Amino acid sequence: MARKLTVTPGDLNFAMLRETFRGPVEVHLAAEADGPIDASCQAIENILSSGQTVYGVNTGFGLLANKRIEPDQLAELQRNLVLSHAAGTGSPLEDATVRLLMLLKMNSLARGHSGVRREVIDMLARFLDEELYPVIPSQGSVGASGDLAPLAHMSAAMIGEGEAKLKGVTMPARDALKKIGLEPLVLGPKEGLALLNGTQVSTALAMKNYYKIKRLYNAAILTGALSIDAIKGSDVPFDARIHTVRGQKGQIEAARLYRSILLKSEIRQSHADCDRVQDPYSIRCQPQVMGAALDMMDHAARILLIESNAVSDNPLIFSEDEDVLSGGNFHAEPVAMAADVLAIAAAEVGAITERRISLLIDPHLSELPAFLVKESGLNSGFMIAQVTAAALASENKSYAHPASVDSLPTSANQEDHVSMATFAARRLGQIAENLAGIIAIEYLAAAQGIEFHRPLKTSAPLEDFMALLRAEVPPYDKDRFFAPDIEAAKRIVMSREIDTLIDKHMPEWGERDAQLI
Numbered sequence: 001m002a003r004k005l006t007v008t009p010g011d012l013n014f015a016m017l018r019e020t021f022r023g024p025v026e027v028h029l030a031a032e033a034d035g036p037i038d039a040s041c042q043a044i045e046n047i048l049s050s051g052q053t054v055y056g057v058n059t060g061f062g063l064l065a066n067k068r069i070e071p072d073q074l075a076e077l078q079r080n081l082v083l084s085h086a087a088g089t090g091s092p093l094e095d096a097t098v099r100l101l102m103l104l105k106m107n108s109l110a111r112g113h114s115g116v117r118r119e120v121i122d123m124l125a126r127f128l129d130e131e132l133y134p135v136i137p138s139q140g141s142v143g144a145s146g147d148l149a150p151l152a153h154m155s156a157a158m159i160g161e162g163e164a165k166l167k168g169v170t171m172p173a174r175d176a177l178k179k180i181g182l183e184p185l186v187l188g189p190k191e192g193l194a195l196l197n198g199t200q201v202s203t204a205l206a207m208k209n210y211y212k213i214k215r216l217y218n219a220a221i222l223t224g225a226l227s228i229d230a231i232k233g234s235d236v237p238f239d240a241r242i243h244t245v246r247g248q249k250g251q252i253e254a255a256r257l258y259r260s261i262l263l264k265s266e267i268r269q270s271h272a273d274c275d276r277v278q279d280p281y282s283i284r285c286q287p288q289v290m291g292a293a294l295d296m297m298d299h300a301a302r303i304l305l306i307e308s309n310a311v312s313d314n315p316l317i318f319s320e321d322e323d324v325l326s327g328g329n330f331h332a333e334p335v336a337m338a339a340d341v342l343a344i345a346a347a348e349v350g351a352i353t354e355r356r357i358s359l360l361i362d363p364h365l366s367e368l369p370a371f372l373v374k375e376s377g378l379n380s381g382f383m384i385a386q387v388t389a390a391a392l393a394s395e396n397k398s399y400a401h402p403a404s405v406d407s408l409p410t411s412a413n414q415e416d417h418v419s420m421a422t423f424a425a426r427r428l429g430q431i432a433e434n435l436a437g438i439i440a441i442e443y444l445a446a447a448q449g450i451e452f453h454r455p456l457k458t459s460a461p462l463e464d465f466m467a468l469l470r471a472e473v474p475p476y477d478k479d480r481f482f483a484p485d486i487e488a489a490k491r492i493v494m495s496r497e498i499d500t501l502i503d504k505h506m507p508e509w510g511e512r513d514a515q516l517i
Contacts, residue, residue, distance in 0.1 A: 002026045002129070007103070009033050009110035010309045014301070017308060020099050021208050027103065027125045029110055036112020037121070039319035044115040044189055047324065048074075055315055055326050056193040057115075078192030082159060085152035085196055088137030093150070093205075095165070098133040100204035102154065104308055105195070113316045114194040123158055123185055130180045135163040135170060136201075142410060143421030146312065146330035147201035150422070155195040160184030197313035199332040202421035206339045207304050209428035212494070213346045214297060216435050217290070218502055218509075219493035220349050221254070222465050223442040224286050225261040227356045228279075229458045230449025231366045232271045235262065237284035243291075250298070251291030258287060260506055265459040267450070280365060282355035289352045293345035300338040300345075307335055332421030336404035339424035346431045347393075347400035350438045354393040357386045357438075360445045372448045372476065379479045382445050385486065389441045392434040399431050440489035443469060451475045461505040468492050468501070 002024040005016050009030070019025060047054050053068055060067035061081060069077050093101075106124045109116050127133070134157035140149035156162035157173035161184075164176040177184060187195075227233075243255045262268055278284065315326040361382045363370045373381030403424035409416040447469050450458055457463055472488040492498070503510040 002131075004028070005103075006030055007033075007107055007110070009036070009107055009112070012103070012107055012305075012308050014305060017100065017103075017207055017305075018211060020103050021096050021211055024128075024131050025099065025103070026129045027106065029106070029121065029125060033110040033112070033121075034118065036319075037110060037116070037118050040112045040115045040317045041117055043317045043319045043322065043324065046322070048189060054324050057190045057315075057324075061193065074189045075186060078187035078189070079159060081192040081196065082152050082155045082187070083161065085148050086156045086162060088140035088149040088153055090137045090139030093136045093138050093201075094208075095133050097201075097204050097208050098136060098154075099128060100208055101136075101150075101200045102128055102133075104200040104204055105151070105154070105198060107309060108198055108200065108311050108313065109194060111311050113311045113318065114313050115190045115317050116194050117188060117191070120158075120185065120187075120191055120195070123182065126180065126182065127157075131165075131167045132157075132176050132180060133165045134158075134173065135165060138426060141201060141422035142408065143199070143202050143332035143336055143419035143424070144328075144330060144417070145314070145411075145415055146197040146199060146332070147422055148196050150201040151196045151198060155192060158185045158195070159187065194313045197330045199307055199310070199312045199330065199335055199421065202332045202335045202339075202419075202425045203304060203307045205422065205425035206300075206335055206342065206428065207308065209339075209425065209432055210297070210301055210304060210342060212432040213342055213428065213435070214301075215498050216346070216432060216439055216493060217293065217297065217349060219443070219498050220353055220435075220439050221257055221290060222261065222462070222498070222501075223353065223439055223446055223493075224290070224356060225258055226446035226450065226458065226462050226465065227360060227442060228258070228262065228283055228286075229265055229267045229462065230360060230446045230453075231279070231283065231368065232267065232453075233279045233283045235259075235268060237279070238262075238287060243287055248288075248291055248295065250293070250295035251287050254291040254294055255287035257506065257509060261461050262459050265462070266456040267453050267458050270453075270456055280355075280359055282352050282359055286352070289348060293349050296341045296345040300341045303334050303338040307332075307338075331417075332419040333404065336419040336421035336424045337402075339421065339428055340400075340402040340404050342428055343396075343400040343402075343424070343431055346428070346435050347396040350393045350396050350435045353435075353438045353442050354386075354389045357382070357389050357442050357445050360442075360449055361386055366449065368449050368452055372445055372452075373479070374477065381476060381479065382441075382448070385441050385444065385482060388486070389438045392437045396431050396434050399427050399434075403427070436490045436494050437486065439493045440486050443489045443493060444473065444485055448476055461501065464501055464505070468497055 136153040141147040160174040164173040312329040370376040371381030373379040
């Protein structure tokens with residue numbers, strides 16, 4: 001059943017964005033939006049009636065901004081803009097991304113600085129209500145003058161061009177409109193430009209992938225804790241006093257989480273008086289690395305939430321002052337840098353996770369059977385699974401190269417510095433996919449390590465975590481076809497079962513995202 005959302009312009013929160021990412025939503029625009037929307041439309045009418053020349057209202061675009069367009073050509077101007085800019089390529093964006101970007105575009109336009117009619121905003125809401133999602137190619141935006149090509153494909157569906165998916169079935173957009181009882185939209189002055197300008201695609205991609213990476217981060221905390229018990233690691237590095245004197249917020253929170261997860265582990269209690277002095281960095285420095293990643297992820301989330309509520313088209317209408325101002329809010333540099341930060345954080349989570357897998361299979365460090373299997377030699381166990389994890393971690397190091405430091409001039413050098421935000425946000429999906437594979441392999445390896453300590457149990461949260469895996473994958477007693485086990489573990493670490501486990505055992509952690517702002 002679709003979740004009902006009431007949108008007050010400029011007031012989207014994490015919970016609303018998360019619900020839109022997870023599944024269909026029905027959207028109602030709060031009544032207080034009417035006044036600002038009407039005022040901005042009236043400002044456009046006043047401009048036209050006064051004979052002023054204003055960029056995007058009665059001029060060409062980009063380098064053609066000095067070309068004045070006659071009044072009887074303004075509707076054709078906006079239609080031509082949409083059709084000419086719908087020049088994307090590549091595989092279509094996922095439904096979750098399209099839902100998010102339409103919600104963000106609605107929210108931005110409804111703030112009343114874009115000069116679009118309520119009719120335009122209501123059509124986007126109707127698309128969401130009816131699960132009508134324009135088919136939007138994923139490539140073709142450089143993240144300034146906004147996400148022009150992908151937003152043009154969204155807008156093309158509104159005017160009955162291109163393709164759309166209606167409840168999962170792809171068809172011509174005009175047919176989809178007819179099936180839900182809508183006529184193609186005839187765009188008014190500036191409306192095409194307002195729809196095309198903006199950072200909603202890059203922001204939606206980044207926000208969607210933030211949620212994926214955050215869930216994987218939580219899974220990596222769990223697999224990392226499982227590895228600590230698997231090698232009978234020391235609990236001293238997680239002592240609160242160590243982290244308090246450094247003062248890094250994420251590190252303090254991560255250490256507290258590890259202490260909570262490992263509490264009352266029988267395995268831990270069995271070696272409380274051992275003489276081990278120090279564990280390798282991938283074990284004892286988890287709070288430092290995961291804490292730094294958490295701080296960066298929190299920072300990125302704040303930037304993306306601000307951008308989700310931003311007005312990022314051009315020009316902007318300030319009806320109370322009767323001003324129309326041309327600026328550069330469509331430049332998605334904040335999104336690009338936030339996506340780069342997320343990429344670096346996710347790559348580092350994967351890098352330290354892979355090092356723990358390597359540790360687990362090395363009997364000299366783990367004190368577990370070589371490659372985590374009995375009769376090693378006859379059996380290779382986790383030998384090549386670790387190689388797979390290394391390959392994925394290495395890929396992510398390349399993907400984590402900042403996209404925001406790149407720029408390639410466009411539009412005959414009128415748009416001479418761009419953000420590359422859309423690619424920065426889109427490549428997070430591949431990073432998340434790779435990270436899931438690395439975490440899945442540690443999940444399998446650490447769980448196998450725990451099996452060698454039976455009948456001793458690990459902590460209650462980790463026993464529940466083990467149970468999720470053992471419902472799909474039995475322990476290893478000898479070599480078998482390995483790939484299906486990795487895929488089963490990936491499904492778990494990418495699933496909402498991780499959220500459920502966190503909410504059950506650490507509810508305060510599950511609620512923290514809502515408190516970021």
